[in-house]
Amino acid sequence: MSKVVMSRPMDHQALAEPSAHHHGRRAFGAKWLMSVGVVVASASIMGCQDGPLYAIKAANPYYSMNEWKKDEAIGVTDHQRMQQLSDLAETIAALPPNRQQFWTGQLKQMIENDQSPEMRRLAVRAAGALKDASSLALIETGLDDESMKVRMEACESLGRRPGDDAAxxxxxxxxxxxxxxxxxxxxxxxxxxxxxxxxxxxxxxxxxxxxxxxxxxxxxxxxxxxxxxxxxxxxxxxxxxxxxxxxxxxxxxxxxxxxx
Known part of the structure; x- marks a missing residue:
């Protein structure tokens, strides 16, 4: 899947809301911006997900891409959400303070409520790019996550963060x-x-x-x-x-x- 290259730090103003016909397991998901206004939506869970088929999808690009294309025809997929959140983790530190504050709230919701361990891991990674006290609390929440990979990401984020509190x-x-x-x-x-x-x-x-x-x-x-x-x-x-x-x-x- 091609990745959009941006000339300025990316602030995801929207993550398309899933179609009403998009069936399957649902997660609390994140709250995202839609255009200029804020729209709160629960994200549908389909596509790449931790579970019995996770390794098969990861190991077989044809299978995974084929499934994602089918899901994208219906609505937003986990793959799209993960890609956008991964991009946010790379750019969030360069956003204006008010946008960082906004995203701190969204990341908190994801870390505490999203059913996808990979989404929670990426949310912890994004929080680790911020240096305020509230983002440290989000990383600390990741240390208590049931998923081992989320806890590992929290440790890596603390390793990149200076100060005795992280130590x-x-x-x-x-x-x-x-x-x-x-x-x-x-x-x-x-x-x-x-x-x-x-x-x-x-x-x-x-x-x-x-x-x-x-x-x-x-x-x-x-x-x-x-x-x-x-x-x-x-x-x-x-x-x-x-x-x-x-x-x-x-x-x-x-x-x-x-x-x-």
């Missing part, structure tokens, strides 16, 4: 999350937070029973500290605790300079 949410996620994939995403995101909060959280992760978790914690600690004590978690623990180590401290910048 605290990642640290809390690392301590409470049951999904290894989400925990690992939180660990990788903490690498961008050069703060005592990130340092303490990653220090705890060094003692995790999962070798992959410990390895990721070591990699993130290199980013947080700018130092390298090798790959042994015990050596890192000793170094962070101020104890002598068997590995000499190497600064990452020094290693990079040594390559040239």
């Amino acid at each position: 605290r949410l990642l640290a809390a996620t690392l301590g409470s999350e049951t999904s290894q994939d989400v925990k690992h995403t939180a660990i990788e995101a903490l690498a961008n937070h050069k703060s005592p909060i990130a340092l303490d959280s990653l220090r705890v992760a060094l003692s995790d029973r999962n070798p992959a978790t410990r390895d990721l914690a070591v990699a993130s600690l290199r980013g947080v500290t700018g130092k390298n004590y090798g790959s042994n978690p015990d050596v890192w623990i000793a170094a962070l605790d101020g104890k002598p180590t068997s590995e000499p401290e190497t600064r990452i910048a020094d290693r990079i300079r040594g390559l040239f």
Whole structure:
């Protein structure tokens, strides 16, 4: 499906309301603008959707495109909604403050009510592009989502967001999350937070029973500290605790300079 290239930041003024004949599973969906006025509509759910046929549609372009074309003849499809929301996530930070405020309300509705995990994930991604306090609350809501991929997106958004509040949410996620994939995403995101909060959280992760978790914690600690004590978690623990180590401290910048 071709993507429209715009010469200015895109503000979706409307997402076409589904036809009355569009049957199928319905979601609360998002509230969208129609022309200049605001029209509130519930979005119909057809087309690409998480569920038993999701993998088949994703793996078979002919099947998915054929289904989308049929749905588009009736009304708006999930594919169209996802594409427009994905575009919004890329441009929302450049919108005027009043438009950002408007979209914060719409994203809140999607994150809390949309039945599609992919739409909720994209809404969290769009919220992550904003830097105000209300958008941080939306990302935090994503951390409690039932979908693992929404929670992972929330962690990635927090990794791109500066400040101790974002680091605290990642640290809390690392301590409470049951999904290894989400925990690992939180660990990788903490690498961008050069703060005592990130340092303490990653220090705890060094003692995790999962070798992959410990390895990721070591990699993130290199980013947080700018130092390298090798790959042994015990050596890192000793170094962070101020104890002598068997590995000499190497600064990452020094290693990079040594390559040239």
